[in-house]
Amino acid sequence: MKKIKTPDYQIFLGDAAEALDKWLKKNQYASHFALIDEQAYRLHKKRIDDWCKKHKIKALQISVNEKLKSIRTCEKIWTWLMAEGADRHSLLLNIGGGIIGDMGGFAAATYKRGMAFIQMPTTLLAQVDASIGGKLAVNFKSxxxxxxxFRNPETIIIDTAFLKTLSDRELTSGFAEVIKHALIVDKKLWKKLNKIENLRAVNWDKLLPQAVAVKNEIVKIDPYEKKERKSLNFGHTIGHALESIFMKTKNPLLHGEAIAVGMICEAFLSHESGFISKNELTAITAFISRFYTKRKITTSQIKKVSQLVKHDKKNKGKKVNYTFLRGIGDFKINQSATTPSLEGSIYYYLNC
Ligand SMILES: NC(=O)c1ccc[n+]([C@@H]2O[C@H](COP(=O)([O-])OP(=O)(O)OC[C@H]3O[C@@H](n4cnc5c(N)ncnc54)[C@H](O)[C@@H]3O)[C@@H](O)[C@H]2O)c1
Incomplete structure (x- = not known):
């Protein structure tokens, strides 16, 4: 069992049963609850049932998608917690991907002004990114x-055994955040990633600690996203806008898929601003394109992106805020781009 320490909590990397046993032996809560991703539960039923039985955990399974990552679902969670008698001294264990972590964490952080919660991420994306750093949220008005x-969990338990049942598409989606971590601060990790041909053959127990450490170090320095944490938004200004637009279509983009497109576009903008060379842009574009199939983006969708980025949470005043790369393994926060440049970056993606 590996442990990564942060000022406020610990991250366990290893066998989830062992980590949970240790944690619940050391820490007392009035009662235990678990919010569980329906699919993760179905695929890991035996283990999860064992934990629930052993630690007297009452469980609620829910199905997830971005439309269900909502206040309405939170109401369902709060209603269930009330009906089962959860109080401020109870614990909520969130077992699932980024949606369960973000929404379960938000529901816990606001229930009776805040109950304790543990994140047990079951997707690559949640293990490497979403579960770390205390950002909790639901979607609202599209x-x-x-x-x-912002609220930190009691602890995070990362068990890579969950990744064995992930679909190829979900595994690839999560890989986008690993790529992002390498691009913004870790050139050595970038070199390692470039040797990967097949995500199924990756030894995640070896690779994850390095990728998790990147996020952990950044949020440790800047928990409330005043400065360094903005680096993690690389690819996310355009990526989030695309994710929102495709959410309303028959073919939604997964979060990491949208971020992969966003990273190509924002690498293009970084190059246009003189922060990365043509060779670096080409290398980034080629590597990302190796894993993600090209998506069609229509002219009207491109126009919508330039509208939607104006609502991005990261903006200050009317200026759209981007994080650019400054070479591979470094970043530059608080950057801006004109609408023609933004649209040009999407055309670059479509034609690369
Ligand atoms: N809080 C943050 O800092 C942060 C950072 C990045 C992303 N996010 C959020 O995370 C969300 C995306 O997370 P995600 O990609 O994990 O999506 P997700 O939670 O939707 O999970 C993806 C799919 O995998 C299934 N699944 C979960 N665990 C499984 C397992 N072990 N085996 C098989 N299937 C499994 C789920 O049922 C779902 O269908 C987005 O809403 C995004 O906004 C948050």
């Missing part, structure tokens, strides 16, 4: 993560 809070 805008991603529009309503939320």
């Amino acid at each position: 805008i991603k993560n529009n309503v939320g809070v």
Whole structure:
């Protein structure tokens, strides 16, 4: 069992049963509850049932998608917690991907002004990114993560055994955040990633600690996103807008898929601003394109992106805020781009 320490909590990497046993032996709560991703539950039923039985955990399974990451679902969670007698001294264990973590965390952080919660991420995206750093939110009025809070969990338990049942598409989606971590601060990790041909063959127990450490170090320095944490938004200004637009279509983009497109576009903008070379842009574009199928984006959708980025949470005043790369393994926050440049970056993606 590996442990990564942060000032406020610990991250366990290893066997989830062992980590949970240790945590619940050391820490007393009035009662235990679990919010569980329906699919993760179905695929890991035996283990999860064992934990629930052993630690007297009452469980609620829910199905997830971005439309259900909502205040309405939170109402359902709060109603269930009330009916089961959860109080401020109870614990909520969130077992699932980024949606369960963000929404379960938000529901816990606001229930009776805040009950304790543990994140047990079951997707690559949640293990490497979403579960770390205390950002909790739900979507509202078609805008991603529009309503939320910052609050850290009691602990995070990362068990890579969950990744074995993830679909190829979900695994690839999560890989986008690993790529982002390498691009913004870790050139050595970038070199390692470039050797990967097949995500199924990756030893996640070896690779994850390095990728998790990147996020952990950044949120440790800047928990409330005043400066360094903005680096993690690389690819996300355009990525989130695309994710919101495709959410309303028959073919939604997964979060990481949208971020992959966003990273190509924002790498293009970084190059246009003189922060990365043509060779670096080409290398980034080629590597990302190796894993993600090209998506069609229509002219009217491109226009919508330039409208939607104006509502991004990261903006200050009327200026759209981007994080650019400054070479591979470094970043530059608080950047801007004109609407023609933004649209040009999407055309670059479509034609690369
Ligand atoms: N809080 C943050 O800092 C942060 C950072 C990045 C992303 N996010 C959020 O995370 C969300 C995306 O997370 P995600 O990609 O994990 O999506 P998700 O939670 O929708 O999970 C993806 C799919 O995988 C299934 N699944 C979960 N665990 C599984 C397992 N072990 N085996 C098989 N299937 C499994 C789920 O049922 C779902 O269908 C977005 O809403 C995004 O906004 C938050």
